[in-house]
Amino acid sequence: MNEKFTNNINQEDTELAHKLQTVAEQTNANAHFMAELENKLKETHQLKAKRFMPRFEKITLALGWAALVVVFGLALSWSIRNLIPNPQPAANITSIPELASPTPISNTATIDYIVQANDTCASIADHFGVTVNEVMAVNKLTEPCTLLLGTVLKIPVKSAITQPVMPVSADGSYAWRNTKLFLAQPLPQIAPDSKVYALKPSQPGIQDAVLTLAQRFGIQGAAQELPPDFANNIGYFVTNGTQKLEVQANRHFIFYPNVTAPAVGTVSIEQAQTIIADFLKKYGFDFAYHLVESAPGSSAMQYTIIPLTPDGAEIRSDYLMPITYEFTIDGAGQVLAFSGFLLDYEALGTYQVITAENAFQSVLANVPQLGRMESVRGNGGGGGGGPGFYKLNLSGTPVPFPTTTPFPTLNTNVSGSNYIVQAGDTFASIAQTYGITVDELMNANNTTNPGTLMVGQPLIIPGAQAQNPYLGRVFENQRGIVMVNIYRKSDGSQRTEYAFITAKDGENYNLKLAGDGLQELEKYNNRPINIWAAIESTDQFGNMTAQVSRFEIPFPDLKIQIFRGSQHTAQINGQTAILFTTVDGTTYIQALPNGDPFIENPLVGVEGDEVLLEAINIPDDFNNGYPVLRTFGASLATSKNGQAVEMTVTADQPYIIDETPNTEVSVPPTLTIEKVELTYYLPNPLYGRNDQNADAQIIQPVWRFYGHYATGDEFEILVQALKREFLLPELAPYEPPG
Amino acid sequence: MTTLMAIQPESPPMDEIQLAREAVSNTDAFAELYRRHVLRVFRYHMAHTGNVKDSEDLTSQTFMAALEGIKSFRGSGSFAAWIMGIASKKRLMFFRGSKPDVTLDAALHYPSPSLPTDKAANQRLQLESIARAFRQIAPDRAEALGLSFFGGLSNLEVSRVLNKTEAAVKMLISRGLQDLRERTSLALEVEL
Numbered sequence: 001m002n003e004k005f006t007n008n009i010n011q012e013d014t015e016l017a018h019k020l021q022t023v024a025e026q027t028n029a030n031a032h033f034m035a036e037l038e039n040k041l042k043e044t045h046q047l048k049a050k051r052f053m054p055r056f057e058k059i060t061l062a063l064g065w066a067a068l069v070v071v072f073g074l075a076l077s078w079s080i081r082n083l084i085p086n087p088q089p090a091a092n093i094t095s096i097p098e099l100a101s102p103t104p105i106s107n108t109a110t111i112d113y114i115v116q117a118n119d120t121c122a123s124i125a126d127h128f129g130v131t132v133n134e135v136m137a138v139n140k141l142t143e144p145c146t147l148l149l150g151t152v153l154k155i156p157v158k159s160a161i162t163q164p165v166m167p168v169s170a171d172g173s174y175a176w177r178n179t180k181l182f183l184a185q186p187l188p189q190i191a192p193d194s195k196v197y198a199l200k201p202s203q204p205g206i207q208d209a210v211l212t213l214a215q216r217f218g219i220q221g222a223a224q225e226l227p228p229d230f231a232n233n234i235g236y237f238v239t240n241g242t243q244k245l246e247v248q249a250n251r252h253f254i255f256y257p258n259v260t261a262p263a264v265g266t267v268s269i270e271q272a273q274t275i276i277a278d279f280l281k282k283y284g285f286d287f288a289y290h291l292v293e294s295a296p297g298s299s300a301m302q303y304t305i306i307p308l309t310p311d312g313a314e315i316r317s318d319y320l321m322p323i324t325y326e327f328t329i330d331g332a333g334q335v336l337a338f339s340g341f342l343l344d345y346e347a348l349g350t351y352q353v354i355t356a357e358n359a360f361q362s363v364l365a366n367v368p369q370l371g372r373m374e375s376v377r378g379n380g381g382g383g384g385g386g387p388g389f390y391k392l393n394l395s396g397t398p399v400p401f402p403t404t405t406p407f408p409t410l411n412t413n414v415s416g417s418n419y420i421v422q423a424g425d426t427f428a429s430i431a432q433t434y435g436i437t438v439d440e441l442m443n444a445n446n447t448t449n450p451g452t453l454m455v456g457q458p459l460i461i462p463g464a465q466a467q468n469p470y471l472g473r474v475f476e477n478q479r480g481i482v483m484v485n486i487y488r489k490s491d492g493s494q495r496t497e498y499a500f501i502t503a504k505d506g507e508n509y510n511l512k513l514a515g516d517g518l519q520e521l522e523k524y525n526n527r528p529i530n531i532w533a534a535i536e537s538t539d540q541f542g543n544m545t546a547q548v549s550r551f552e553i554p555f556p557d558l559k560i561q562i563f564r565g566s567q568h569t570a571q572i573n574g575q576t577a578i579l580f581t582t583v584d585g586t587t588y589i590q591a592l593p594n595g596d597p598f599i600e601n602p603l604v605g606v607e608g609d610e611v612l613l614e615a616i617n618i619p620d621d622f623n624n625g626y627p628v629l630r631t632f633g634a635s636l637a638t639s640k641n642g643q644a645v646e647m648t649v650t651a652d653q654p655y656i657i658d659e660t661p662n663t664e665v666s667v668p669p670t671l672t673i674e675k676v677e678l679t680y681y682l683p684n685p686l687y688g689r690n691d692q693n694a695d696a697q698i699i700q701p702v703w704r705f706y707g708h709y710a711t712g713d714e715f716e717i718l719v720q721a722l723k724r725e726f727l728l729p730e731l732a733p734y735e736p737p738g
Numbered sequence: 739m740t741t742l743m744a745i746q747p748e749s750p751p752m753d754e755i756q757l758a759r760e761a762v763s764n765t766d767a768f769a770e771l772y773r774r775h776v777l778r779v780f781r782y783h784m785a786h787t788g789n790v791k792d793s794e795d796l797t798s799q800t801f802m803a804a805l806e807g808i809k810s811f812r813g814s815g816s817f818a819a820w821i822m823g824i825a826s827k828k829r830l831m832f833f834r835g836s837k838p839d840v841t842l843d844a845a846l847h848y849p850s851p852s853l854p855t856d857k858a859a860n861q862r863l864q865l866e867s868i869a870r871a872f873r874q875i876a877p878d879r880a881e882a883l884g885l886s887f888f889g890g891l892s893n894l895e896v897s898r899v900l901n902k903t904e905a906a907v908k909m910l911i912s913r914g915l916q917d918l919r920e921r922t923s924l925a926l927e928v929e930l
Contacts, residue, residue, distance in 0.1 A: 013915040016924070020887040023864050028889070029780040033794050037776070038769055041801055045765045606894075607906055 031199045039579045039653035068223060121145035130155065170409035173670070174364055181364070182672040185705070187356040190678055194701035194721065195311055196394065197680070198348040205235050209342060210247040214238040216283055217255050219245055245344070256338040265331015272303045272329055279327070279335050292324070301336070310347070315680040315699055320375045320716050323682065343682075345699055348394065352723045356676055359703035359719040371727070374717040389681075389720045390727040392695050430459065435585075470509075470544055474534045478502055480509075480553075481593050481630065484525040484654035496522060496654070500531060500546065511535065515548035526560060526593065526632060526651045528618050529553055539660060555619060560652045561627065563588075563613045567604065572597070572624050580613060580629055588617065597623055610637035612647040669710035679704045681718055683732070695732045754817040762809045775818060778890045779825045785888040786829055786880070788869025790862075800825045808849055819895035826899060852930055879928035881915030886911055 107114070121141075125132045136145050138154045147153070173180035210223050219238050226235040226246060235248035244256040267275065273291055280286075292304040306314050306322045312323040325340035362372055371390050393399060431441045444460045480502025488494040498513040498521050513521075521529065533546040548605050565582035567590065577597040578590040590613070592595050604611045614633035621628040632651035681702040683695060701721040709715055720727065754774075760767035783793035801822050811820050822897050872880040878900070885896045886907075893911070897904045918924045 011918070012919055013912065016915050016919055017887070020868070020883070023868065024781050024785070025859055027777075027781045027784050027865060029777060029794070029797070030790070033797075034773075034776055034780075035800055037794075037801065038772055040798075041772055041805055042765050042769055044802070387766055431807070460902050548912070715787045 004492070011191040014133055037282065052366065058254045063524045074224050096397060119147055121147060124153065124155070156677035161507065176364055180670045182670065183360075183672045183676075184672055185676070187360055187676055188678075190356065192352055192355070193350050195309070196348045196351050196701065196722070197309065197345045197699035199682075199697045199699070200344045200346055206234075206247055206249055206251065209251065210236040210238055210245060210253075211471050213253060213255075213342070215247055217243060217257075219243045242553045251342040253337065253342055254337055256337050257335050265330060267329055267333055269303070271333060272327070275307060275329055275333050275335065276303065276327055279338065289325075290314075301328050301330060303329060307343075307678055309699070313677070313679045315343075316702070316704065316718065317682050320373060320621070320704075320718055349697070351394070351701075351726055353678065353701050353721040354719075354723055356678075356703060359721065360676070360705070363705055364719055372717055373721040376714070389695075389732045391732045392698055392700065392722070392732050393726050393728045399728055411612070436558075470535050471537070472535060475502075475546070476532050477530050477552075478504060478533070479528060479530050481522055481526055482513075482521050482529045484554050486524050486654050486656045488656060500529070500533075503594045505595060509544070511544050511546040513548050515551075518548065519549075520553075521551070522654060524553060524556075525654045526616065527553070527558055528555060528616075528621075558616065558618065560614060560616045560649050562647050562649060563615055565607050565611065565613070567611055568607055576623075579626065580611075587626060588629040589623050591623065591628045591630050592613075593632060595610065595621065595623070595628060604636055606635045612637050612645060614647060614649055614651055615689060616651075669713075671707060671709050673705045673713055673715075675704070677704050677706075678702075678721060681720075742829045744748065753756055758781055758808065758811050758817050767806065768808065771804075771817065775821050776801070778888070781823060781888040781890070782822065782825055783829060783882045784786050784865050785868050788866035796825070796828055803828060813859075816895050817896070818889075818891055820900040822889045822891055822895070825889070826881065826885070867924045871924040873916055874922050875914060875917040879910050879917060882907055882910035883914045883918075 100359055121132045122145075124147075125135050132145055135141070135155065135617050137145075137155065171180075171182075173182050175181075207223050214221065214223075219240050221238045221240050223236040226237055228249065235246060237244060237246040239245070239259070242260060244259050245253065247253045269291070276291065288308040289305040290308070292306060304324045304326050306324050308314060309386040315320050319416055323341065323343065325338065327335055327720045328337040329335055364605070373388060391681055405437055427438045427441055431438045441459070456496055480500045483499040483501060485497045485499065487497065488495055496519065498518045500509070500513050502509050502511075511533070513531070514536070515533070530552040531546075531548050532550040533545050536547045537545045562588045563580065563582055565580050568579045568581065570577055570579045572589070575597070579587050580590045612635050613629060613631050615629040615631040617627055617629055621630070635645050637645055680699045682699045702718040704716060704718055704720045706716040708715075741840070742896065754771070757767050757771055761771055768860070778796065780793055780797045783796040783800075784790070787793050787796065804821055811817065872884065882896055882900065884895070885891050885899055889896075891899065893904050894906045896911075897907045900907065900910075
């Protein structure tokens with residue numbers, strides 16, 4: 001990290017600064033939290049990208065400029081682009097062979113979806129995890145599958161209960177998330193019921209708990225307060241000078257049998273097995289358990305056991321990880337510490353559960369649905385999640401479930417709307433975008449008050465079929481800059497594209513040019529041209545092509561140059577612009593290549609620093625009286641270590657893009673499920689004491705599917721196992737642990 | 739190599755501007771930006787709140803807001819400064835007690851930390867001390883220190899976030915360190 005305070009002469013301040021920096025560098029976020037948040041962001045991003053398509057054309061145009069400049073200055077950016085697969089044209093997607101089995105559609109539940117701009121049959125099918133054929137069949141569409149903006153499509157929902165389990169390949173695999181899932185063993189056949197346990201009610205307070213437990217461990221003494229934790233909860237400890245027991249407010253306890261013992265050496269796992277058994281027996285603990293061979297992240301002296309329920313199953317909790325107890329054992333065989341959560345529960349009763357096969361159907365269902373949670377663990381970190389479990393309904397009468405699978409975050413059913421209001425939208429701006437009048441727009445939405453627009457509000461755009469408002473726009477003698485992109489294939493062939501960037505009537509355009517004789521433009525990359533053209537087509541990403549009938553090169557000898565000077569901000573007509581004064585005293589207004597003066601933060605270094613600009617000054621190009629410098633690159637004239645920076649003109653050469661086929665085609669690894677078992681789940685022992693959330697008290701049966709991806713990452717998924725009559729059709733409250 | 743926007747030697751890699759542009763429509767690009775910057779955001783919030791839960795909430799809120807606003811990132815200045823500007827606003831709103839304006843189901847399924855080791859516990863205590871000390875000194879100085887040391891921003895980037903000159907930022911940091919030393923017990927509490 002860089003020095004923040006080189007001017008600072010105070011040694012103590014410097015030391016403190018280093019301490020702060022060290023603490024900062026040692027601060028890491030929980031890997032699972034980061035993975036969860038990333039998944040959530042991706043999910044939200046994808047939903048947004050879909051809904052907000054109508055705005056994209058404008059955004060792309062606006063951002064085009066920023067990006068353009070970068071592209072010219074920087075080959076590096078293309079390496080990033082290569083990392084990110086470009087969206088495939090829709091035609092390619094639809095040609096993917098159908099993976100899924102011929103699920104009977106006729107009696108399948110459906111949900112409604114409003115077709116958005118740029119949706120394709122394939123993109124919608126993909127989004128909902130169904131096939132194009134299924135979408136077409138349910139909506140009685142015929143080949144080719146084409147959609148109109150605003151159409152209400154029925155999307156078949158594969159219910160966990162009705163979807164048949166059906167191997168799709170000769171190799172015995174199941175189609176699953178664009179890859180294959182193998183079952184290493186047949187699904188187990190088990191008794192159709194399971195116990196349900198409940199944490200014992202009215203557990204004693206922490207202070208009583210510590211005394212009760214201290215008695216068990218044979219420690220005499222008073223309960224004393226531990227320092228408060230971050231949430232200001234108080235825990236207690238009891239000690240007699242040799243033994244010590246701590247119970248934190250969240251009921252996590254640690255027992256130190258001998259606080260004075262030196263901690264040296266380790267024992268073998270076989271020795272540990274005996275030591276742990278003797279220890280538990282000595283203090284009267286009587287439960288079955290597994291010894292974990294090596295728990296991740298534990299030291300050589302730490303041994304982890306997983307306690308089992310009376311019927312011999314593990315209890316899994318957050319991250320789907322089992323609830324455990326930890327032992328620290330030294331080389332002399334002494335237990336130095338024994339810790340875990342106080343968990344006191346009893347059987348509530350026996351309830352019917354779904355079969356392993358039904359649970360497996362839920363695993364195979366692509367549609368996100370309640371009743372399952374999953375986790376992925378590997379070198380790349382953790383991830384997973386899922387909507388979560390249904391609320392429990394153990395004592396009440398059965399509640400009917402809706403025919404569709406409830407999935408609270410996917411609310412696309414906005415009746416008849418085909419536009420979502422964005423920040424900054426007005427009725428006038430939307431009407432203009434779609435080429436309709438404000439009255440038409442307001443009538444269609446049953447409103448007379450222009451102040452009623454709210455961000456996120458769905459709107460009906462009358463007659464807004466996927467017509468792009470830019471289509472047909474005409475340019476006559478329009479000045480702009482031509483950009484020449486040469487695309488090279490690995491076989492040596494190449495093609496050249498000509499793009500034209502300009503601003504007209506307050507809008508920015510980035511047009512692909514089509515027409516005869518354009519190759520003459522090849523030697524004028526980033527130089528001004530005048531064109532006569534009309535926008536004749538647009539693709540699904542909003543990229544527009546203009547047919548050129550005529551063009552002129554007004555300044556054939558004009559060159560891009562390096563300008564040396566300094567920058568100053570100035571207010572011009574109420575807007576902030578950057579003025580650039582060269583060393584010989586000429587003052588220019590700095591602009592993007594399309595001629596827009598910079599309005600945001602384009603300063604290099606600090607105002608007044610000597611700066612180099614790679615730019616072009618077109619002789620008849622003025623803005624508010626200043627000659628315009630259309631700028632492609634910039635740098636400080638002196639680098640940080642005091643050396644003069646050399647800058648050369650590169651923007652006059654065509655931009656060459658290597659179209660090497662991406663060899664790293666992402667194929668999802670196959671998954672093999674090695675273990676299927678009926679086990680238990682408890683929401684979060686930390687919150688077990690919270691009486692407001694009844695489900696947090698229940699240890700319920702779940703089907704656990706555990707296995708590995710071909711990459712070695714661990715995968716597991718828990719499927720809520722209680723039959724539907726013991727569940728409510730809503731999401732169980734989940735309190736994130738602190 | 740000449741580049742337009744972020745040429746300052748201290749600036750982050752240029753590809754971020756291209757990434758940010760891609761991130762408007764490309765989920766993977768947004769995720770990449772997230773992965774690059776999540777730690778600085780989290781650390782900054784840890785330094786000011788001193789607790790994991792609030793920091794995770796605020797980190798979620800910061801990136802949710804960034805997702806909303808990514809299209810307004812114009813590729814000028816550094817992305818780090820932009821995201822930290824959001825983090826800063828989110829934190830101020832958090833302490834004003836206003837309700838989060840994004841749904842926080844992002845904070846759903848992550849579990850409790852396992853038994854903290856002594857080191858991790860010590861680390862948390864130190865962060866708590868820092869958060870407390872930050873509240874005892876002038877807010878703009880604490881803000882500059884948080885952005886600089888925990889957000890990992892250069893002075894130039896801090897100056898962008900705070901809308902001050904670079905020289906003023908240097909002064910804020912220097913005075914802030916002095917305040918921490920003279921007016922709080924932080925120097926004694928943070929032992930490494």
